[in-house]
Amino acid sequence: MFSGAETSTATVARQKDSLGCLSNQLHKDLELHTGEFTFYRKCRHHEKTSEVVTPASNRGFLIGVSLTAGHHRRIISGNRSASHDFEKDSVYIRNFEEDYRADLHGAFDFVLVELSRAFIANVCYERTGKAIEGFSSPSGQKDPIFGHLAQVLALTLDCQSEASPLFVEQLGMTIGTHLIDRYGNAPAQSNRKGPRLSSLHETRAKDMLLAKAEGNVSLGEIANACNLSRSYFIRAFRETTHRTPHQWLLERRIDRARELLRHSDSSLSDIAIACGFSDQSHFTRTFSQLVGTPPGTWRRQ
Template identity: 35%
Template sequence: MTQSSVGDSYDGAVIGDRFRLARPATILARTASIAPIGFTRLKSDRAPPGRTMDVPAENAYLFHVQLRPVEVDMWINGKCRSATTTVPGSTFLFDLSSNPIAEIRSSFDNIRFYVSQASLDEFAFDQGIRGITGLASSRIAFQDRVMWGLANALLDSVEHANERSTLFIDHVALTFCAHVVKAYGNAAVPHETASGGLSPWQLRRVLDFISAHLHDDHSIAELAHECGLSSGYFSRAFRQTTGETPHQWVMRRKIERARQLLLGNGLGLADIALVCGFVDQSHFTRVFTKLEGDSPGRWRRRHY
C-alpha cells in the first residue's frame, strides 16, 4: 500500500468506525500548515466486538493515554504484542505505517493524540532540529507523566468541542510536539535557550490586536503573524514577556471586560457572554467561575 504523508486519521467519523463507536468528540489544532494535530476521546462502557479495523498506512503517529485501566492485546504489522491490563496513565505509541490493531477486552477511556510526520518536520524545522525521521518507544505501553498531564488538560476542551478555545488547543499542541520530539524522536534536540521575549513594538501590536478583536477566536499562528514570528517562538516569547500563555492572557481580558459589563449597563448574562466572545452563557459561566471563584450572577449580586 502506498504510504501517504497526511491521511484522515484525525477525522472523528473514521476513528469511530475503527472502534465501533458513534462519532467520538475530536478537536483539531492547526499549528502546522500541512495537517492538523488531532485530539480525540475514545470511551466505551463495554468491550467492542472483535478487533479494531485495519488502519491504512500513513506517515503519522498516535499516542493513546489511558484514563482508566483497560485489558488489551495489540497486533503490530500482524504480530501479536500482549499489553494485558494497563493502569491509568499508561501510554501507547503507534506508528500508523505498521497497521496497529487492538483487541480490547474491557471498557475503555482514553485520549488519543494524532500527529503526522509532516507536522513534526515543520515543528522541528522551526526549532532548529534536524533529522527527525520518526517516533519510537521500546515498550508497547509505558508511563509518561507529561502525556498524562496533557490528556487531563484536554478533557474539558474535548467534551466541549463547540466552545472557542483555539489558543488553548494550539498551546497544548505545541507542548505535545516539543515533548514527543524530545522524548521519542531519534535526533539530538538542542538545549532550549531562553528567548529574548517580545520586543516592545511586538508586544504592543499583539495586545492591541487582541483587544480590538476580543470577541474573536484567534489561533496562535494569527497572533504570531502580527509579530512576524513563528508559532512556536511567539508562544515562548509571549509567555516570557507577560508571564502567561496567550490563552491565559486572553481569558483574563475577557473576564475583566465581563466584570465591567456586570457592574455597568444591566445587560443579561447571555448578552455579556456574546459581547465578550464566549459561545454561550454556559461557557461564560464556567470560565468566569473558574477564574473568579464565583458564578457571574452571584458575583454581580455581591458587587452591586
C-alpha cells in the first residue's frame, strides 16, 4: 500500500513517524510498502536541528542514501557519539535491534529502504548457506551504486502510479543484495553454482510474466505458482536465464516491438501500448537502451 504526503501546507500530522522523525517538520514524507520492503523518502528544507530517537525492536535493518549534500548528524550510542557529514550518495545503516538516537543538523533529502530480518536471512542462506553477523557501519561513506539506485527509487516514490509491482520488488531485491554483498559481515561466498529452475518452472514463470498486461504480476505470485520462495525463485531464474525477471520481460517486449516495426504500419504509440509500455516515451527510451537506436530509426534502417 502506498501512502504519501507533501507537508508544505499546515496539516495535522503525527509528531513522530516510524523512523523517529518529526513529521510536521518534513516537506516530503513518502512511504511505499511491499511484502518484504518498506521504501521511504524523507525531505526537509529548513536548517533547524532536531532529534531522532527510536527504541530497539525486531523490525530488521534500514539503509539510507542521501540525495543531496550538506546534511550533518551526530549519532549517540551509550556514552559515545560520532559525527558524520553527508554528501550526495552518502549512506548509513541502522540496525533496529539497537536503540537509536541522533541529532540532525540542517536540511536533508534521503531515500531509505527497510528490510526485514527474514529477508536478510533468506537471501544469505540461498546465496551462501550461511547467515551474516550484521553489517559494517559506513555512516557518511559514499556509495555510487546506492547513489544511482536512490535516484531510481526517488522517481519511483514520486510517481507511484507508474511503478509496476514487479519493478518495485526487483528494485528492493537489488538494493538488498548490494547491501549484503558490500556491507554484510559474512563468510566468503563459495564458488558453487546457484539453483536453477526446472524446465516446467521456467516455462510457467515465463508464461506468467508474459500473460498479464504491462507485466503487473508480482514475483511472489510467480514463486508461489512454482512452489518456491520469492528470493529463491529470483536467484534460480537469474541462474537459468542469465537475466532478472524484469530484464527478461523487457527484452521480450522489445522482441515483439521489433516484429511489429518490421511487419506492420502501426504508429510508434500504438506499438508501445501493444507491447506493454506505459507510453511512447517509455518505449523509445527502453528500445534505445537495449537495441542501440530509437525505434523510428531502426524501422527506417
